[in-house]
Amino acid sequence: MTGKTHLYLGIVTGVGVEAVLNGIDIWSVNGLTEILVGGVLIGGLSALAPDLDSSGMLGKMVTESSQKARWFGFILIAILGAVALFTGFGHTTALSVVAVLLLCSLLVRDDIQRKVTLGIWGTAFAYFGFMNKETWLIAIAAFSLLCMIAKHRGLTHTVWALGLWAYVCYLIGIHFGLQNLMWVGFSGYLSHLFADSLTKERVRYFYPIIKIPFGIPWIKTGSASGTLYEFIVKAVYTIVMIGFIFVSH
Incomplete structure (x- = not known):
């Protein structure tokens, strides 16, 4: 269908x-x-x-979201990297890592980019889910990672x-x-x-x-x-x- x-x-x-x-x-x-x-x-x-x-309708949205986030990723890295430098490890560092990974996803194309982006999303949801003890975020992370590895x-x-x-x-x-x-x-x-x-x-x-x-x-x-x-x-x-x-x- x-x-x-x-x-x-x-x-x-x-x-x-x-x-x-x-x-x-x-x-x-x-x-x-x-x-x-x-x-x-x-x-x-x-x-x-x-x-x-x-790479269906929703899969294409995932890939396009990664492509459109290119400049946002650059800005996020600059801001969060500076904040993390002065405040130490924490959410800012984690977000900086996510931003870097998001930019790395732009180096690949098509279905691989979708998988990489889903992996980034899953990792981010899992991190903040465990840090804030939010089970619903962890569940979303599990589904994202499942979609990443599934054929x-x-x-x-x-x-x-x-x-x-x-x-x-x-x-x-x-x-x-x-x-x-x-x-x-x-x-x-x-x-x-x-x-x-x-x-x-x-x-x-x-x-x-x-x-x-x-x-x-x-x-x-x-x-x-x-x-x-x-x-x-x-x-x-x-x-x-x-x-x-x-x-x-």
């Missing part, structure tokens, strides 16, 4: 789950806010998260990664007081695996223990017929989700 299809399915799923679990009046101000933040943002992000293992449609497209992402969303939800964030994240991520199960490659849900792909080899991503079939999937999925929302209410 294309990134746009995954994003669409994730948003529809997130909005549906938020509406069902919270009994939200989607036409009220509070209801619309919860739908936009919980459903659209987290649902869409969760649906794109599995493809951080490749496309490998570890990130498994039930293990699904559980890790749900745990990440659970901890973020607790930290920021956002109810049902775990279920929105879980459902959005699952929508990606479900959609990929309908493609020719299918999904190895229990990799590396069981390497057999599961699903229906129906859609060839990128082909003319694949585009048509993806439209049909989105249409049917939307109708089902709307019906699910109305029935639950």
Whole structure:
């Protein structure tokens, strides 16, 4: 499936789950806010998260963020390096190291740059998570590092990664007081695996223990017929989700 299809399915799923679990009046101000933040943002992000293992829609954003941070990295090194020189080791030194690594990531290109950037992010999240005893940051670090080492449609497209992402969303939800964030994240991520199960490659849900792909080899991503079939999937999925929302209410 294309990134746009995954994003669409994730948003529809997130909005549906938020509406069902919270009994939200989607036409009220509070209801619309919860739908936009919980459903659209987290649902869409969760649906794109599995493809951080490749140069997909979210993977390209990671690479581009590294490229656009070039001058920011230079400035950060200068400022934090000077501060660290006079204050000793601490957060400033750690941030200086992150800035240097960020600049180093610009020396490589394409998929390697994505991996290096994810590694930098993971290291930074882990450092500040351990330093401040914030479990949610450590969980994000674990997922970032998983995406860094995973091959496309490998570890990130498994039930293990699904559980890790749900745990990440659970901890973020607790930290920021956002109810049902775990279920929105879980459902959005699952929508990606479900959609990929309908493609020719299918999904190895229990990799590396069981390497057999599961699903229906129906859609060839990128082909003319694949585009048509993806439209049909989105249409049917939307109708089902709307019906699910109305029935639950």
